[in-house]
Amino acid sequence: MAVYQNTIEISTRGKGTYEFTDRVIRELEKSELSAGAVTVFCRHTSCSLVIMENADRSARTDLEQWMERLVPENDPHFEHTMEGPDDMPSHIKMALTRTTEVIPFSGSRLMLGTWQGVFLWEHRSSSHTRSIVISIQGE
Amino acid sequence: MAVYQNTIEISTRGKGTYEFTDRVIRELEKSELSAGAVTVFCRHTSCSLVIMENADRSARTDLEQWMERLVPENDPHFEHTMEGPDDMPSHIKMALTRTTEVIPFSGSRLMLGTWQGVFLWEHRSSSHTRSIVISIQGE
Amino acid sequence: MAVYQNTIEISTRGKGTYEFTDRVIRELEKSELSAGAVTVFCRHTSCSLVIMENADRSARTDLEQWMERLVPENDPHFEHTMEGPDDMPSHIKMALTRTTEVIPFSGSRLMLGTWQGVFLWEHRSSSHTRSIVISIQGE
Numbered sequence: 019m020a021v022y023q024n025t026i027e028i029s030t031r032g033k034g035t036y037e038f039t040d041r042v043i044r045e046l047e048k049s050e051l052s053a054g055a056v057t058v059f060c061r062h063t064s065c066s067l068v069i070m071e072n073a074d075r076s077a078r079t080d081l082e083q084w085m086e087r088l089v090p091e092n093d094p095h096f097e098h099t100m101e102g103p104d105d106m107p108s109h110i111k112m113a114l115t116r117t118t119e120v121i122p123f124s125g126s127r128l129m130l131g132t133w134q135g136v137f138l139w140e141h142r143s144s145s146h147t148r149s150i151v152i153s154i155q156g157e
Numbered sequence: 158m159a160v161y162q163n164t165i166e167i168s169t170r171g172k173g174t175y176e177f178t179d180r181v182i183r184e185l186e187k188s189e190l191s192a193g194a195v196t197v198f199c200r201h202t203s204c205s206l207v208i209m210e211n212a213d214r215s216a217r218t219d220l221e222q223w224m225e226r227l228v229p230e231n232d233p234h235f236e237h238t239m240e241g242p243d244d245m246p247s248h249i250k251m252a253l254t255r256t257t258e259v260i261p262f263s264g265s266r267l268m269l270g271t272w273q274g275v276f277l278w279e280h281r282s283s284s285h286t287r288s289i290v291i292s293i294q295g296e
Numbered sequence: 297m298a299v300y301q302n303t304i305e306i307s308t309r310g311k312g313t314y315e316f317t318d319r320v321i322r323e324l325e326k327s328e329l330s331a332g333a334v335t336v337f338c339r340h341t342s343c344s345l346v347i348m349e350n351a352d353r354s355a356r357t358d359l360e361q362w363m364e365r366l367v368p369e370n371d372p373h374f375e376h377t378m379e380g381p382d383d384m385p386s387h388i389k390m391a392l393t394r395t396t397e398v399i400p401f402s403g404s405r406l407m408l409g410t411w412q413g414v415f416l417w418e419h420r421s422s423s424h425t426r427s428i429v430i431s432i433q434g435e
Contacts, residue, residue, distance in 0.1 A: 019158035019294075019297035021331045021435055023402055053160045055196045055292050057333050057398050061409030063349040069256045071202040071248060076237040080245050081252055083234060088227075088366075095361060098354040106358050109349060113359055117347045117412075118398045120196050120257045122292035124162055129290050131200030134256075151407045153333050153400035155294060155297075155433060157160055158297035158433075192299045194335045194431050208395045210341040210387060215376040219384050220391055222373060227366075259335050259396045261431035263301055268429045270339030273395075294433060296299050 022049035022154040025061075027147050030140035033086075033104070035070065035078050038150070039136045042121070043128060045152040052126045054156015058119045058136060061149045064108035065140045066115040072135030082139075085111055108141035115139060123156065161188035161293040164200075166286050169279035172225075172243075174209065174217050177289070178275045181260070182267060184291040191265045193295015197258045197275060200288045203247035204279045205254040211274030221278075224250055247280035254278055262295065300327035300432040303339075305425050308418035311364075311382075313348065313356050316428070317414045320399070321406060323430040330404045332434015336397045336414060339427045342386035343418045344393040350413030360417075363389055386419035393417060401434065 024045050028038055046056060060067050071077045089110045091103040098106045119136065122129045130136075138148055163184050167177055185195060199206050210216045228249045230242040237245045258275065261268045269275075277287055302323050306316055324334060338345050349355045367388045369381040376384045397414065400407045408414075416426055 019160070019435075021297070023331060023400060025407075053162060054294060057400055059398070059400050059407065061407065061412065063347070063409070063411055068252050069202070070252065074237060077245065077248055080235050080237045081249055084228070084232070084249050085252075087234070089362070093362070095365070096358050098352060098358045106355065109355055110359055110362050113346050113348065113363075114253055114392055116255070116394070118257075118396075120198070120259055120398055122162060122196055122198050122290045129164075129198065129200065129292075131202070131288065133202055134200065149409065151400045153407075155332060157158075158299070192301060193433060207391050208341070209391065213376060216384065216387055219374050219376045220388055223367070223371070223388050224391075226373070253392055255394070257396075259337070259398055261301060261335055261337050261429045268303075268337065268339065268431075270341070270427065272341055273339065296297075 019157050025149055025151050027149055028138050030146045030148060032143050033140055034082060035137040035139050037072055037135045037137050042136055046123055049154045051154055051156040053124050056121045056123060057153040059151040060117050063112055064142050065138060065148055066112040067119050068115050068137050068139050069119055069134050070137050071133045073133050104143045111141045158296050164288055164290050166288055167277050169285045169287060171282050172279055173221060174276040174278050176211055176274045176276050181275055185262055188293045190293055190295040192263050195260045195262060196292040198290040199256050202251055203281050204277060204287055205251040206258050207254050207276050207278050208258055208273050209276050210272045212272050243282045250280045297435050303427055303429050305427055306416050308424045308426060310421050311418055312360060313415040313417050315350055315413045315415050320414055324401055327432045329432055329434035331402050334399045334401060335431040337429040338395050341390055342420050343416060343426055344390040345397050346393050346415050346417050347397055347412050348415050349411045351411050382421045389419045
């Protein structure tokens with residue numbers, strides 16, 4: 019059993035889902051481990067993670083827009099508005115999705131399902147550089 | 158430290174929560190490990206996982222129906238409708254719940270609370286065979 | 297590679313988020329491990345976990361109140377009402393947030409982002425003693 023860890027950066031250009039499955043696979047290859055689990059950890063509270071269908075773009079667009087309707091900007095109840103109208107909705111969307119995903123691997127391959135991809139979900143309107151920890155434990 | 162992994166199949170018969178705590182326990186027994194953590198990973202994007210009260214069935218019924226009201230079928234905003242009216246709500250419900258659960262174990266026993274059970278939450282209307290990875294790391 | 301585990305108790309005084317990042321750090325120090333991942337597991341179905349901004353209290357207040365509006369008490373659809381009006385909303389709020397968080401560590405330090413704190417989110421109105429498992433695997 020061994021631990022391999024690396025922190026990667028992902029550039030975002032406004033609200034939306036950004037797939038980085040290939041980056042996770044690359045880290046798994048670099049680890050040279052064959053069986054275990056990859057922890058993907060998002061080091062922010064205004065973006066989050068989701069494992070979502072990566073085949074048809076419209077599925078993600080519908081998901082993103084549904085969430086936008088559930089947590090709209092400019093909710094008059096919000097007091098935390100000093101960081102912009104997209105900040106408080108970002109924290110809520112983050113809390114409703116995930117900060118951590120743990121994905122098993124076997125035979126040096128991620129055990130994702132056929133249609134699953136790993137996505138960073140950016141909830142802020144402007145461009146950001148996001149930091150994601152990839153921590154792999156296995157043998 | 159060692160890794161034990163197995164993929165199990167769970168048959169579903171339409172929308173609802175299906176407990177499989179006993180299947181996780183069985184895999185833990187087969188692993189012969191005594192302390193560590195079990196990763197339960199759902200290989201689909203139209204069903205999900207949740208650890209929920211397993212005592213009173215009405216609690217789960219209320220949870221399921223509340224979610225159905227939050228994410229109803231036939232939302233006129235949806236564009237991703239080719240796979241049926243239950244498909245897009247399935248992805249949204251999945252994103253709002255969990256793809257991964259990680260449960261510690263000690264003395265060869267899962268450290269679940271008294272009322273906690275592990276459930277597959279099927280979001281599609283028809284019957285499916287769902288694939289769940291159980292990846293156990295420990296000593 | 298080794299496993300360190302401890303169960304900690306957190307006292308809550310009604311609905312709200314309670315930070316316990318310092319308790320997780322203390323367990324990590326006791327483990328004497330330098331690299332790996334900490335699994336934080338909530339052994340209840342009427343409270344949950346969230347990793348949230350810990351700088352400005354108003355961000356958490358807005359999050360808590362938004363969730364209260366999304367899942368209000370006394371929804372006439374609920375059948376599971378015998379444990380009080382706050383019980384069924386508690387289970388729903390739990391299902392929408394997290395039971396497990398997995399946080400990587402390196403150089404004996406949690407790899408949390410600058411603004412991230414680990415919180416227990418109490419969804420019940422009365423005081424409770426909550427049991428959280430800290431399971432650390434690493435080297």
